[in-house]
Amino acid sequence: MNQTEFVKLITPFKDKVFRLAKRLLVSTEEAEDATQEVLVKLWDKKNGLDKYNSVEAFAMTITKNYCLDQLKSKRAGNLQIVHNNYTDGQAGMQKQLEDRDSLGWVEKIIDGLPEQQRMIVQFRDVEQYEFEEIAKMMDMNETAVRVALSRARKTIREFMTKTHNYGIG
Template sequence: MTPQQFKENILPLKDKMYRFACRIVEDTEEAQDLVQEVLVRLWDRKGDIVQYKSIEAYALTMTRNLCIDWLRTSGRLLKEDPAEMDLVDPVTPYDLTEFRDTVSRINNLIGHLPEQQREILHLRDIEGYDFDEIASILGLNLNVIRVNLSRARKKIKEQLVKAHQYDLQRN
């Protein structure tokens, strides 16, 4: 891949990488730095990356790995296996009313999901990847992806219904 091709095909992925990094590390500045680092590493491998089936999936996998490394070294990684974790503690309607902005509310709900559900929901409902691409990025099988996606969606919906009912009662 030539430098020009890299600038045309890889650099524009920075927003997707940034959103994914933000979802994982929950720190916008750190997410920016991590995306820079991923792009530097991709530049180093620009000669080889053409062999990958989906460069986008490869870039996001690399982003995820680097984010997890960062969480680990900074001591922020949860020790529990996300797959074994229960669903999030219910966010009370009172808490939800603190988020006047819909985006903040949804963002907060996603942030409380277990890691695997959070990543799958992000890649499907925010980035719009198909199941095969998600499987490739996260290294999971399709069944695990469907099950976790379903759980994540139901959880978000439950919380939003509760918040909505609370809003209705209050008004």
């Protein structure tokens, strides 16, 4: 595989690699370093990539593992997943403020989820991966992924309902 073929192969998902690294490592600089490390690892394996059903899923698995290793080496206790991609250009100012407030609450709730649930929410709800791909990346079976996602969404829903019904919780 030459450089041009490699670039064509990784271009569709390299931004996803960066976003996952950024959500796990928080620091933009560390996420850029992680992305570069993952791309170097893929380049080193470029002639064997055809054995993988999904090079993208393989890249995301490498990213997840690399970032978790980085966090463990720093003894960082919490992972942060922050969803910054929500915008609504049509909403009025009040609606935008309410949406921003709700998004802030969702981010805080997600931050409080167990690591596995945070990552599954990231992969499914933010990156839009299929359950089969998530199961491979997380080394879980699909049923366990669905259960963990259901529990995470239930937790988010319960906290949001409480917040909206009773004010700041």
